[in-house]
Amino acid sequence: MSKQSLKVVCSGTGYFSQFHYDAWTRLSEANLVGVCNRTKTAADEFAKKYDIPHSSDDLESLLIDTKPDLLDIITPPATHLSSVKIAAKLGIDVICQKPFGETLEVAQQMVEIAEQADIKLIVHENFRFMPWFRKIKQVLNSGMLGEVLNAEFRLRTGDGQGPEAYLSRQPYFQKMPKFLIHETAIHFIDTFRFLFGEPKSLYADLRRCNPNIKGEDSGIILFEFEDNLRAIFDGNRLLDHPTSNPRRTMGELNIAGTCGELTLDGEAKIWHRKFGDVDAKEISYPMHDQNFGGDCVFNTIEHIVIYYLAEGQLENTGAEYLTNIQLEEAVYQSASEQRKILC
CATH class of the missing domain: 3.40.50.720 (NAD(P)-binding Rossmann-like Domain)
Structure with missing residues (x-):
């Protein structure tokens, strides 16, 4: 179009x-x-x-x-x-x-x-348009890490403690019967699919740490992907991570392969350590540290505009996004039944 x-x-x-x-x-x-x-x-x-x-x-x-x-x-x-x-x-x-x-x-x-x-x-769905994830996808595609075997994102927003949790910004969070996965981890389900492909199975353990809210606010999901890759989402909204802005990356990511590892820190810096080395080197990339999540809302809307004006490739159509919701439901099923769910 x-x-x-x-x-x-x-x-x-x-x-x-x-x-x-x-x-x-x-x-x-x-x-x-x-x-x-x-x-x-x-x-x-x-x-x-x-x-x-x-x-x-x-x-x-x-x-x-x-x-x-x-x-x-x-x-x-x-x-x-x-x-x-x-x-x-x-x-x-x-x-x-x-x-x-x-x-x-x-x-x-x-x-x-x-x-x-x-x-x-x-x-x-704007998280996949955060500039650090776009850069990390480029690095993965380059083969720099060799065979990628493990990945882990630790969500640590630090905004979920006590009776006043979320009230200043999005008070309806307190009353959501399904919270961490339905509202927050769905972003990372989509991002994991963007980075690693389609999961084959998952196992989830969910809990509520703040008694003042209705839904779960902490949980761990283990995803199994093709080529022997395992990826973990480890989220807890009561805990924080080292950063000057806890709503920038919302946590830290590590991806490890046979030739080295990538680390995303809370300042949105990406570090590459070669296998066998002690020190890591920073990977530079363009990033506007403004608004929410590295200006990812602008990036998402710009992507959509480019599709309409220049017939680009459109990501996250409604039909494609149904897979994310199906995976979300599988997470809740796994936690409820305490078993691995095939995707």
């Missing part, structure tokens, strides 16, 4: 939406023409702040009036299905934030609706 420019409507004005609006306004090839929110005053405030000509609390009317190319859904999962239905009825392509729908069944329904309406449905 090739266009000269894109007209975009955004739906949602919550905490994380600020990164979406900032990204759209920085791209000269895109034009924000409308903002929707269930509270009209909030929509009006964002319209004024980001110089958007139209604001409304009625999504369908706004889409009819503005006739955008894309609807960017930045609202909670419970609203996704109804928003996709409206966009599909009007023939408007959709970008949807994650968690993508409330359940796998709802996500599948949205994909089917989009396919029947012949519209694009893209999931805004």
Whole structure:
């Protein structure tokens, strides 16, 4: 698909939406023409702040009036299905934030609706667009590490302790019955697939460490990949890691192969140590340490714009993203049944 420019409507004005609006306004090839929110005053405030000509609390009317190319859904999962239905009825392509729908069944329904309406449905999964993961993927593809056998990401956000956990930024986290995996680890499920391919099996052990929240906030997942690779996601939102910004990388990654290892630290520096050496050398790469996660929201939206303007390769379509949700469900099944699940 090739266009000269894109007209975009955004739906949602919550905490994380600020990164979406900032990204759209920085791209000269895109034009924000409308903002929707269930509270009209909030929509009006964002319209004024980001110089958007139209604001409304009625999504369908706004889409009819503005006739955008894309609807960017930045609202909670419970609203996704109804928003996709409206966009599909009007023939408007959709970008949807994650968690993508409330359940796998709802996500599948949205994909089917989009396919029947012949519209694009893209999931805004931005972690794979963090610049350090894009660089690490290049290094893996180069063969520098030899045969890669082990990988581990240690999530340590340090924001989950006590009765005030998450309240200042995203208070609904406290009431989510499924939290660490559904809200956070889903990013790393997608990132592991981006880096290592499709897992063959997984085993998970989940727990709740903060009694003030409803869902799990700590867990370990062991993934089995092709070529004898094992990758571990080890997450605990109560613990921290050495960094000047715990929301930059959100933890540390180590990938080890027969010729050496890569380490991503909390300052987003990538280190390479050759097998047998003591010291590691830093690998330089372009990285803008701004907004969230190395400006990954901008990187994700730019990737989507490039697809529309230059017919690039589109990542994270709704249909492809269903695999992430299936793996998420397998994690919860494994933890519940205390056994390995084949993927």
